[in-house]
Amino acid sequence: MYLIVSALILLFLLISISYKINIIQYEIKSEKIDRDMDILFLSDLHSCDYGINQKKLMDKIKSVDCDVILLGGDIVDDKLKPKKAFELLEQLQQLGKKIYYVHGNHEKRIENLVEIDETIRKYNVQILDNEDVFLSNNIKLIGVDDSSGKILENYENKLDDLDEKLKSENFNICLIHKPDYYFKKNLKNFDLMISGHTHGGQWRIPLILNGIISPGQGLFPKYAGGMYNDNYTLIVSRGLAKEKTVVPRIFNRPEINLIKLRKNNNS
Numbered sequence: 001m002y003l004i005v006s007a008l009i010l011l012f013l014l015i016s017i018s019y020k021i022n023i024i025q026y027e028i029k030s031e032k033i034d035r036d037m038d039i040l041f042l043s044d045l046h047s048c049d050y051g052i053n054q055k056k057l058m059d060k061i062k063s064v065d066c067d068v069i070l071l072g073g074d075i076v077d078d079k080l081k082p083k084k085a086f087e088l089l090e091q092l093q094q095l096g097k098k099i100y101y102v103h104g105n106h107e108k109r110i111e112n113l114v115e116i117d118e119t120i121r122k123y124n125v126q127i128l129d130n131e132d133v134f135l136s137n138n139i140k141l142i143g144v145d146d147s148s149g150k151i152l153e154n155y156e157n158k159l160d161d162l163d164e165k166l167k168s169e170n171f172n173i174c175l176i177h178k179p180d181y182y183f184k185k186n187l188k189n190f191d192l193m194i195s196g197h198t199h200g201g202q203w204r205i206p207l208i209l210n211g212i213i214s215p216g217q218g219l220f221p222k223y224a225g226g227m228y229n230d231n232y233t234l235i236v237s238r239g240l241a242k243e244k245t246v247v248p249r250i251f252n253r254p255e256i257n258l259i260k261l262r263k264n265n266n267s
């Protein structure tokens with residue numbers, strides 16, 4: 001009996017715990033989108049190791065074609081050395097794509113964040129601190145800095161200000177580390193919010209439970225990972241953290257996301 005139980009436990013672990021990277025694709029159509037665009041989104045690396053020069057991760061990235069790369073925070077960890085994060089940025093730079101970055105809560109805890117940011121920028125990465133850029137004539141990206149260390153009321157007021165300044169005729173994308181504000185704030189002019197932070201709820205039961213726990217959402221988070229369409233579209237990446245996680249990811253493989261923006265042919 002002991003051998004049978006041990007074998008079943010081992011089998012469960014072999015099936016449920018995998019750090020092979022998934023590529024999850026989403027397609028979004030809108031009359032506001034003026035040209036087709038493929039966005040590669042990476043989040044929550046936490047300076048984790050995917051081989052020499054991040055080869056395992058880069059092989060996945062190179063297997064898809066994209067127009068722009070978005071980094072959704074916690075790429076650099078506050079505890080692990082930044083070496084592996086910088087290796088990734090160096091490799092991404094060689095792809096020749098525009099790269100945009102927002103801070104996550106773990107980056108905001110780094111004491112020498114100014115120096116870290118200087119190094120990030122050396123890899124031709126643009127850090128967006130409550131700033132916006134146009135990805136096309138009509139697609140606007142708004143990069144929102146993380147709320148960690150700030151008075152929450154002021155932070156929410158800042159989000160309101162950013163939202164109110166947006167033109168509704170543009171396709172407005174909010175790049176923000178935490179998805180919390182998707183359900184806490186009624187932002188009227190965003191069309192798409194792209195986030196990470198949740199690590200996919202750590203443990204999943206496929207087809208039954210999307211996640212066990214997430215910071216900011218607690219137990220059984222609704223927005224643990226995937227695409228949601230309540231008021232506007234939210235995409236939450238399960239991210240890339242592995243050795244940094246306190247508990248192993250169960251039925252919850254690391255992932256990168258390819259977001260396909262498409263012109264609505266009915267327009």
